[in-house]
Amino acid sequence: MITVERLTKRYGPFTAVDDVSFEVKPGLVTGFLGPNGAGKTTAMRVMAGLTPATSGRATVLGKPYAALPNPGRHVGLLLDASAQHAGRTGREVLTLGAILMGVGKHRVDEMVELVGLTEKEANRRVRNYSLGMRQRLGIAHALLGDPEVLILDEPANGLDPAGIRWMRDLLRGYANEGGTVLLSSHLLGEIERVADEIIVIGHGTIVAQGTKDELLAGAGTYARSTDDDALLAALAEASIVAQRTPTGGLQVEAEPIVVGRVAVAHQIVLTELRGADSRGLEEMFLDLTADAAREEVAA
Template structure:
């Protein structure tokens, strides 16, 4: 279990996290989403005890990360796949992790095989690894001590389609055995496939959270037409609320049949008409974060 309660982090006059609260529960994968600069990485670093909070609390398994006895045995972390000693081999990185966490060294070979590194690759120096290989090594290190919790920041970066599918199956299997997963990713389709719960953050604040089904259920009708402004006026004159959709068109708070009849009455041709519950995670994400993206600020 990961619990974040009213978490705040300030850097001088800049507030990176503003009253953030959410949970990641055992047996479930929690997807943590937000545009660049939204505060995802800062929140994960606070949870992992790497960045002190300015206010609020973040606990893992009921305690602050630093208060856990031998934290590496309970929590597997992958926050930056590039932050590995470039002069060591992959096997040396894992062996050192096993020694530090009091793990049987036989786990090293098990993890090398689990993440799909060949023996030759495991004996290669990390400086010669591709990004995808570094990600696999980082995941192996996170799983080395058979932890109860995984905290992974963009673990799919650099993985090919087969690798992404492998990681998806790995995380689903980990959660199915009762583990807790907190996962951030820019691959929205993958989050939609693997996450049981979703937390969306923008400008340092949680803008939506709930189960994947709840957040994607939606309501109303998504419509695009040859004259959205005219159609919006016609719908509003009939007491139908409308709102723009970040990816184009608008969301009308009524059923598709009503929208179609109104469009016919005012002579507006429709380009798209579908129930709001058909919207995917990508559209929901852009709708929620369109006004909070901050490309110039570090996450």
């Protein structure tokens, strides 16, 4: 369990995270989404004890990360796959982690096999790793202590399609066994496939949270036509509320059959007409974060 309560982090006049509250529950994969600079990484760094909060708090398993005894045995972290000693081999990185956590060295062999590093790759120096190999090593290190909680920031960066599928299956299996997973990723399709719950952040505040089905099952209809201006006017004339979406087309507060009848009455050709619940995570994400998509300060 991860609990974030009224968390705020300021850097001088800039507020990276603004009064944020949410829970990440055991047995579920929770997707943490937001455009660059929205506050995702800052919030995750506070959870991991790397950045102090200005106010509020974040706890993992009921305690601040720094108060956990031997935290690597309870929480697996991957916040930056590049933050690994370039002069050591992958096996040396994992062996040192095992010594510090007090786990048997057999875990090193288990993790090397689990993440799909060959023996030759495991004995190669990290400076010679590709980004995908660094990600696999980072995931191996996060899982080394057999933790109850995983906090992963963009773990799929650099992975090929087979690697992304492997990671998705790994996280799904981990959650199914009762683990808690907080996953940040810009690969919205992967989040849609693996996440049970979703938290969307923009301008440092939570703009939406809930189960995937709840967030994707928006009321109303999505419509696109050969003349959206005319369709918008026709809907307004019929006292039906509609608005443009950032990705084009209209979001309409009416059932598809009603929108279709209005289009027919005004001889407007519809090119797409469907319930809003089938719009997908990408469109939902763009709708919710349209005004936060070009923030200047990365967080």
